[in-house]
Amino acid sequence: MKANMLKTLKNNPLILPIYAPTLLLAFSRGLLIPILPLYVRDFGASYGLIGMVLAAQQFGMLVADMPAGVLLRQLGRKRAMMVGLLTLITTTILLFWARSVYEAMALRFVSGLGMSLFNIARHLYLAEAVKQTTRGRAIALYGGINRIGTFLGPAVGGAAAAAYGLRLPFLLYGVAGGTAVILTLIFVTRTGAVIPGETQKHGLLNTIKTHYRLLAAAGTAQLFAQTVRAGRNVIIPLIGADVLGLDVQAIGTIISAAAAVDMTLFYPAGWVMDRFGRKFAIVPSFLIQATGMALLPLATGFTTLLMITCLIGFGNGVGSGTMMTLGADLAPTATRSEFLGTWRFIGDGGFTLGPIIVGGVADLLVLQTAALFLAGSGILAGLIFARFVPETLKRHDMQIAD
Known part of the structure; x- marks a missing residue:
């Protein structure tokens, strides 16, 4: 039995090359939330x-997103993953020694360059390794593994920070991230050019020009969707600490509880995407998150913040893997790396806006008002996906999935 298990692990194209490093990196990221x-x-x-x-x-x-999509064609998956991972982990460890807010900002920026290259290479691997009829479940499982790591990380990070100071979690990040590097080095197969073809023919600008209508509709929806997702990681700790007076360990416990709710929903989310269609998971996900954000200003203490944060986690769990699945569905085979780079660029634009909106609105008005801005973003995401983005799982594919 043990030999069969080891054989399964070795032969499965996703477990050791993608899922195991993803779990470690998600745990590392959760440490810092x-x-x-x-x-x-x-x-x-x-x-x-x-x-x-x-x-x-x-x-x-x-x-980095769009240049990374082009660079991926030249480097291949494995080299792109390794360069991206090493850049991300090294710069995050260096935050332990940062002496000013601007030094910390510079390190975070460079870490984003590495994360971009790694994420796009990993997304491409997932898009190529599974068929469309099972893609929803495979990518939802990837999203679920991310959520498991996020569930485990915040409580550990909060406890470590409470006991040894706010900087220790950066070193713990390096230990877990270094293990992910080793797994990637050993188990990801090396490739040359990811997609054969001439760069000029299948270039970035040509990809955008050919698919601009699709990117405009789906991209706008994703922009709003990722804004609310990113904003929650900023506004919940700040409301907990500065409005409700909770300590870092209590905040970590709240975030981990929400992550526990979140991570239980990845399989139902994937099943819904493969059985009924991608939009049946996407639209409810962001409308539920919007509802939770609208309720955040009503939190009065640990218990109410816990309940509201868990509602937001429920909404996020319903959408496990949805943006990556939709991007993989929409990406044309000939220009997949460039398309995914552009798709990531749009989504990361939303992730960039989330913290800026929270900070800017809180400085101009009050912190609770920023939650209402994020709620509006979630509502817009749900409505645009429902009305203007085509369903990518066709009826024939649904019958095959059955």
Whole structure:
């Protein structure tokens, strides 16, 4: 039995090359969720500057996404993953020694460059490794593994920070991330050019020109969707600490509880996408998250913040893997790496806007008002996906999935 299990692990195209490193990186990222806003605040930063530092990684990803899609064709999947991972992990560890808010911002920006290259290479691997009829479940499982790591990480990060200071989680990040590098090095198969063909013929600008109508509709919806997703990671710790007076360990516990709700829904989300269609998971996901954001200003203490955050986690779990599945469905085979780079660019634009909106609105008005802006973003995402984005799983594919 043990030999069969090892054989399964070795032969499965996703478990060791993708799922295991994803779990480690998600755990690493979760370590930082409850402490990053507080770490930046310790430099004496305003809410606006806190938002800028947290958004710096997303801004780095935004800058790199489309060039990374082109670079991926030249490097191949494995080399792209390795370069991206090493850049991400090294710059995150260096935050342990950062001496100013601007140094921290620069390191976060460079980490975003590495994350962009790794994410697009991983997305391409997933798009090519599974058929469309099972893609929803395969990518939802990937999303679920991300959520499991996010569930485990915040409580550990919050406890470590409470016991040893806000900087220790950066070193823990390096340990888990280094293990992900080793798995990627051993188990991801090396390729040359990812998609054969001439770069000039299948270039970035040609990809955008050919698919601009589709990218405009689906991209706008994704922009609003990722804004609300990114904003929750900033506004929940800040409301907990600055409005409700909760400590870092309590905030970590709340975020982990929401992640527990979130991670239980990845299989139902994938099943719904493959059985009924992608939009049957996408639209409810962002409308539920919008409802939770609208309720955040009503939180009065640990219990009410916990309940509202869990509602937001439920909505996010319903949408597990939806944006990656939709992007993989929409991407044309001949220009898949360039299309996915553009798709990531749009989504990362939303991730960049989320922390900036929270910080900017909180500085101009009050922190609770930023939650209402994020709620509006979630409503717009749901409505645009429902009305203007085509369903990518056709009836014939639904019958095959059955």
